[in-house]
Amino acid sequence: MVAEPVLIAEKIGKYFYDPVKFKVLNDISITVNRGEFVTLIGKSGCGKSTLLYILSTMDTSYEGKLSIESNIITGQNKDDLAVLRNGKIGFVFQFHYLLPEFSCLKNVMIPALKLGKLSREEIESRAYEKLTILGLKDQALKLSSKLSGGQQQRVAIARALINDPLIIMGDEPTGNLDSKNSEIVFDTFQQLSHELKQSIIVVTHDNDFAKKSDRVIEMLDGAIIKK
Amino acid sequence: MITNNNSMSAKYNHHIDSEISFTYIVNQKKLTLVAALGVTIGIAVYIFMSSMTAGFSRSTDASIFKTTPHIRIYKDDEISRSLITNDPNDKKLALIINPKVIPQSDRIVNPDEIVMLLKQQQNVTVVSPQVTVNVFYNNGQSLITGIASGVNIEDADKMFNIQSTMVEGNMSDLNNVPNGILLGAGIAAKMSVKPGDHITLTSSRNVVKVMKVTGLFQTKNSGIDKTKSYVNISAAQQLLNEGPAYVSDINLDVTNFNNAPLYASKFSALTGYKAEDWQSANQTLVAGSAMREIVITGISFSILLVAGFGIYNILNMTISQKINDIAILKAMGFQGKDVIRIFVLQAFIIGLIGLCAGCMLSWLFVWELSKTYVGGDIGYFPIRFEPAVYVKSILLGVTITLLAGFIPAINAANVDPVTIFRK
Numbered sequence: 001m002v003a004e005p006v007l008i009a010e011k012i013g014k015y016f017y018d019p020v021k022f023k024v025l026n027d028i029s030i031t032v033n034r035g036e037f038v039t040l041i042g043k044s045g046c047g048k049s050t051l052l053y054i055l056s057t058m059d060t061s062y063e064g065k066l067s068i069e070s071n072i073i074t075g076q077n078k079d080d081l082a083v084l085r086n087g088k089i090g091f092v093f094q095f096h097y098l099l100p101e102f103s104c105l106k107n108v109m110i111p112a113l114k115l116g117k118l119s120r121e122e123i124e125s126r127a128y129e130k131l132t133i134l135g136l137k138d139q140a141l142k143l144s145s146k147l148s149g150g151q152q153q154r155v156a157i158a159r160a161l162i163n164d165p166l167i168i169m170g171d172e173p174t175g176n177l178d179s180k181n182s183e184i185v186f187d188t189f190q191q192l193s194h195e196l197k198q199s200i201i202v203v204t205h206d207n208d209f210a211k212k213s214d215r216v217i218e219m220l221d222g223a224i225i226k227k
Numbered sequence: 228m229i230t231n232n233n234s235m236s237a238k239y240n241h242h243i244d245s246e247i248s249f250t251y252i253v254n255q256k257k258l259t260l261v262a263a264l265g266v267t268i269g270i271a272v273y274i275f276m277s278s279m280t281a282g283f284s285r286s287t288d289a290s291i292f293k294t295t296p297h298i299r300i301y302k303d304d305e306i307s308r309s310l311i312t313n314d315p316n317d318k319k320l321a322l323i324i325n326p327k328v329i330p331q332s333d334r335i336v337n338p339d340e341i342v343m344l345l346k347q348q349q350n351v352t353v354v355s356p357q358v359t360v361n362v363f364y365n366n367g368q369s370l371i372t373g374i375a376s377g378v379n380i381e382d383a384d385k386m387f388n389i390q391s392t393m394v395e396g397n398m399s400d401l402n403n404v405p406n407g408i409l410l411g412a413g414i415a416a417k418m419s420v421k422p423g424d425h426i427t428l429t430s431s432r433n434v435v436k437v438m439k440v441t442g443l444f445q446t447k448n449s450g451i452d453k454t455k456s457y458v459n460i461s462a463a464q465q466l467l468n469e470g471p472a473y474v475s476d477i478n479l480d481v482t483n484f485n486n487a488p489l490y491a492s493k494f495s496a497l498t499g500y501k502a503e504d505w506q507s508a509n510q511t512l513v514a515g516s517a518m519r520e521i522v523i524t525g526i527s528f529s530i531l532l533v534a535g536f537g538i539y540n541i542l543n544m545t546i547s548q549k550i551n552d553i554a555i556l557k558a559m560g561f562q563g564k565d566v567i568r569i570f571v572l573q574a575f576i577i578g579l580i581g582l583c584a585g586c587m588l589s590w591l592f593v594w595e596l597s598k599t600y601v602g603g604d605i606g607y608f609p610i611r612f613e614p615a616v617y618v619k620s621i622l623l624g625v626t627i628t629l630l631a632g633f634i635p636a637i638n639a640a641n642v643d644p645v646t647i648f649r650k
Binding site: 016048049058059079080082083084085086091093095097098099101102110111112113115116117119120123130159180186 | 237238239240241243246247250252254285286413450483551552554557559561562563564644645648650
């Protein structure tokens with residue numbers, strides 16, 4: 001099967017201006033193919049999270065060119081980028097960022113309700129489906145704040161999957177989890193990339209987690225040292 | 228498989244923004260109620276004060292119109308001008324005299340024709356020719372100076388609502404009794420006369436006339452009750468030694484008294500006489516009324532503004548509590564305008580609760596105060612339910628609420644999710 005690139009970053013450069021002008025990312029170019037599970041590793045401050053936020057389209061002040069599915073993303077306005085993220089990108093962070101006043105089910109449903117492609121009933125059954133995959137069917141109607149940390153993180157993953165995104169991005173998604181929950185998260189990601197052909201980009205400190213992925217990109221001082 | 232179509236056109240609108248907004252409100256009942264209470268008090272005070280202002284100005288107008296017509300037409304005194312020309316080439320002899328009032332009669336020439344002409348004008352409701360005489364009322368030893376108005380009593384009643392002020396006797400008897408007189412209650416009390424008695428009037432032209440009291444009126448304005456009387460226009464003409472063509476004033480009522488100055492200048496041009504509107508005749512009262520309105524409006528508006536700040540504060544608080552929610556919503560594809568909608572809707576609902584409660588509260592205030600007796604010629608407190616005030620206040624309340632919600636909401640919309648996630 002021919003590799004089909006879904007995300008191409010060309011010569012990405014980024015500066016921090018506070019306290020002094022400092023180049024965090026130095027002409028980084030990477031390509032992520034469809035169904036590829038990529039991990040970004042490196043020491044703290046090497047710029048891997050910064051790179052991830054640029055790839056996620058949330059950070060728009062950078063040099064270089066970014067394209068997703070051969071559409072050029074660089075220079076698009078924030079509202080268009082928000083629409084793009086809604087349909088094509090799913091996020092999982094170190095912290096779950098669930099809305100504490102909503103049930104787990106509603107939390108999972110929110111991105112799909114925003115997208116508005118399906119009816120409410122269809123969205124609800126899909127949300128149940130995703131929660132079932134992650135072993136949380138029984139917790140669906142509980143308030144998200146009532147769940148344990150590991151469960152909350154899995155709800156956050158279900159939420160990232162609800163719109164069947166092209167790319168799932170994770171910033172230390174297992175950072176706060178014990179080894180058992182980390183394993184569940186890893187297995188879920190691997191399943192998504194290999195069976196559903198969704199691309200996954202994960203920033204992690206966990207070298208064991210990284211080793212098991214398809215490709216490890218190691219960064220040092222704003223540059224890629226190993227692809 | 229992932230569907231790869233680029234057309235992301237939404238088929239459904241699930242109103243998720245409103246859903247989030249409502250959830251925030253329900254989960255912050257206490258904060259919502261505190262903010263709504265602020266609006267309630269603000270709007271209640273604003274409506275109450277505005278109703279009071281409206282009531283005051285209505286009562287002031289009413290008391291003015293008990294004795295003042297909307298427009299009075301009369302012959303003004305003319306000052307003589309010096310016969311000087313400023314033209315140096317003019318060879319005429321310059322005659323310099325001291326300016327003084329030209330000795331002319333103060334009568335209106337051919338009043339019947341002018342009355343007919345005015346009656347034909349649009350917007351004129353009542354035309355009442357009048358002869359005003361300065362008189363002494365005399366009964367035995369007691370002597371009072373005052374003013375007798377010679378009128379057609381039906382026309383004057385339409386204008387000044389005399390019938391409603393009658394306390395004894397009958398107003399329309401003035402038509403049947405040729406030398407009848409309607410006396411102010413204050414004069415009658417001092418003279419100790421009652422309907423059926425006779426009193427003597429002595430005019431400024433030294434005409435003495437015995438009149439029969441046919442009725443007493445009481446406006447509850449003691450200045451008027453102690454000096455004013457109504458007589459037939461012919462009797463007044465006799466008191467002034469004048470014939471039936473003599474008329475000193477023509478009083479007019481128009482459809483909308485607020486436009487009186489406009490009509491006055493028109494009628495002045497039409498008749499060639501001075502036409503004075505009620506505002507210029509009562510400048511002090513009108514100015515006092517305007518001042519009162521400014522003060523009350525200022526105070527009540529400030530209170531409403533404070534309520535607006537209440538909403539602003541609570542929304543700011545909510546936003547800083549929900550900063551993580553905002554960040555993740557933006558990451559998941561909510562646009563700035565969605566975030567604004569969430570928080571403006573929240574402010575709007577708080578405002579709406581406050582507005583409804585405020586309207587009811589102010590209605591209660593107005594109702595309670597309208598039953599309070601204050602006495603004098605005012606009677607009950609001049610306040611009532613004013614629909615226009617309510618409409619105006621609700622519009623203002625909604626505007627302030629939306630503004631108070633909009634400013635923090637813009638800040639929320641500008642939250643950069645990356646800075647939140649990187650903390």
